[in-house]
Amino acid sequence: MSKGVFITVRSGSSRLPGKALMKINNLATIEHLICRIKQSKKYDKIVVCTTFCESDDEICSLSEKHGVNFFRGSIKDKLDRCLRAAKHYNIEFFVNVDGDDLFCEPELIDLAFEQYELENNDYIKSDEKNLVCGAFTYGIKTKTLEEICNRKETNDTEAAWLFFEEETFFKTSMLKNIPDVFYRPEIRATLDYEEDLKFFDTIIKNLNEQFSLRDVIEYIDQNPNVLAINRHRHQDYLKNQKRIMRKYRNNNV
Secondary structure (H helix, E strand, O other): OOEEEEEEOOOOOOOOOOHHHOEEOOEEHHHHHHHHHOOOOOOOEEEEEEEOOHHHHHHHHHHHHOOOEEEEEOOOOHHHHHHHHHHHOOOOEEEEEEOOOOOOOHHHHHHHHHHHHHHOOOEEEOOOOOOOEOOOOEEEEHHHHHHHHHHOOOOOOOOOOHHHHOOOOOOEEEOOOOOHHHOOOOOEOOOOOHHHHHHHHHHHOOOOOOOOHHHHHHHHHHOHHHHHHOOOHHHHHHHHHHHHHHHHHHHOO
């Protein structure tokens, strides 16, 4: 079995344009994320899944700089992009990491790989309401993703998770054996707004180079005021998620 970690990212963003290339400690945010994902112990390949847009050329260059693979595909159809990447690199199962989630945790990625090897489930999802926001997204079998792509009726799949949540033809499980330390839903660790960038900047500049989400949580517990930097933005984030869900459901009635 070939296991992959796919980092889905593009430079275009309406809320925070160019966020993947914004700098913290002289590294682009996407570089910080690549370095974190390389701490996983159970992947076979890391693939940065980006687009054919010229503005994403630098993302590909940075991927090569850090010794990971990249794949270029559709701008709006994230599902198709990931499917083509999985076939290109002969990946049977992959964990998706959104390029926004700079503190996505390799320990949880490895738990997903272990769970897949034991249960052979089609889709492993996050307990997103209770975990640190951005700690883990989902894992999916390539054959299942192909079936979803065959069934979908739109090429606008930026909100990829919606196409998994409401399907019933495949076997789904919640990520298991999550250490209690990661159940911290009050921590918003995803990059959508200027305040989020300040949040990441503050924490990264105060940690050692090879830090874990455990280190992040320990720093926050010692410096609780850091949560105030972007806490108010989480309601904006949730409203945007609801807007996306309404659009998806209206288009699939």
